[in-house]
Amino acid sequence: MFPVELNGRRAGWREITVDDAEVVVGWQSVPEIFTYIESPEGTTLAGHRQLISGYVEDGQRLDDRRDYSLALTVDGQLAGTGGIHLRDGDPSCAELGYLLHPDHWGKGIATEAAGLLLRFAFDTLRLHRVEALTRPDNLASRRVLEKIGMTREGLRRQDVHLHGRWHDSLLFAILETDPVPAAPSSH
Numbered sequence: 001m002f003p004v005e006l007n008g009r010r011a012g013w014r015e016i017t018v019d020d021a022e023v024v025v026g027w028q029s030v031p032e033i034f035t036y037i038e039s040p041e042g043t044t045l046a047g048h049r050q051l052i053s054g055y056v057e058d059g060q061r062l063d064d065r066r067d068y069s070l071a072l073t074v075d076g077q078l079a080g081t082g083g084i085h086l087r088d089g090d091p092s093c094a095e096l097g098y099l100l101h102p103d104h105w106g107k108g109i110a111t112e113a114a115g116l117l118l119r120f121a122f123d124t125l126r127l128h129r130v131e132a133l134t135r136p137d138n139l140a141s142r143r144v145l146e147k148i149g150m151t152r153e154g155l156r157r158q159d160v161h162l163h164g165r166w167h168d169s170l171l172f173a174i175l176e177t178d179p180v181p182a183a184p185s186s187h
């Protein structure tokens, strides 16, 4: 499906464009964003533009789109990135992720945004299962996943190499038959 546009009260998702690259590259100099996730440090503006035009091309071209790499907006302005990636072997299952600029933290934005992704996954894409992985000490992200109705299923030991050492990941998931909180809203 292309293009995707999801709108909540404050948070929204739209297709990422090459024009977003400059802002996204600027986030490399905001270390708080990358405490628990890998930084694209060193990726140039040209590199980001190339990456994004690849997403756009694939999104438009592929009948069986698997990669929904999207721009996260707050009040219509670019404020983060994220999306849903359908599993290669079984596209009824997917993984979601998100990254929000710290200017917008603590206002319920990620909860609203992740909730929009879940409703898109189940209502539009008709997926069966959506997963998310987070570092155990990423308490804000764990809370977001709980608030959108995901269940903690287990711990994957040392499956991410980040900032020079191995880290565990917590696996959260939700099934199409699980209750999804109706309308996560911003504070």
Ligand SMILES: CC(C)(COP(=O)(O)OP(=O)(O)OC[C@H]1O[C@@H](n2cnc3c(N)ncnc32)[C@H](O)[C@@H]1OP(=O)(O)O)[C@@H](O)C(=O)NCCC(=O)NCCS
Pocket: 032, 033, 034, 036, 037, 097, 098, 099, 100, 101, 104, 105, 106, 107, 108, 109, 110, 111, 112, 133, 134, 135, 138, 139, 140, 141, 143, 144
């Ligand atoms: C994780 C992230 C998306 C959260 O965004 P956000 O918009 O601030 O999240 P929300 O406001 O919707 O919800 C955050 C929740 O975590 C809680 N929280 C935040 N920091 C916390 C902490 N240190 N300890 C415990 N709870 C915490 C908040 O109180 C809130 O819960 P509440 O509504 O029950 O009070 C944001 O911090 C981020 O982008 N971080 C960098 C990238 C990243 O780590 N992405 C996730 C990868 S798995």
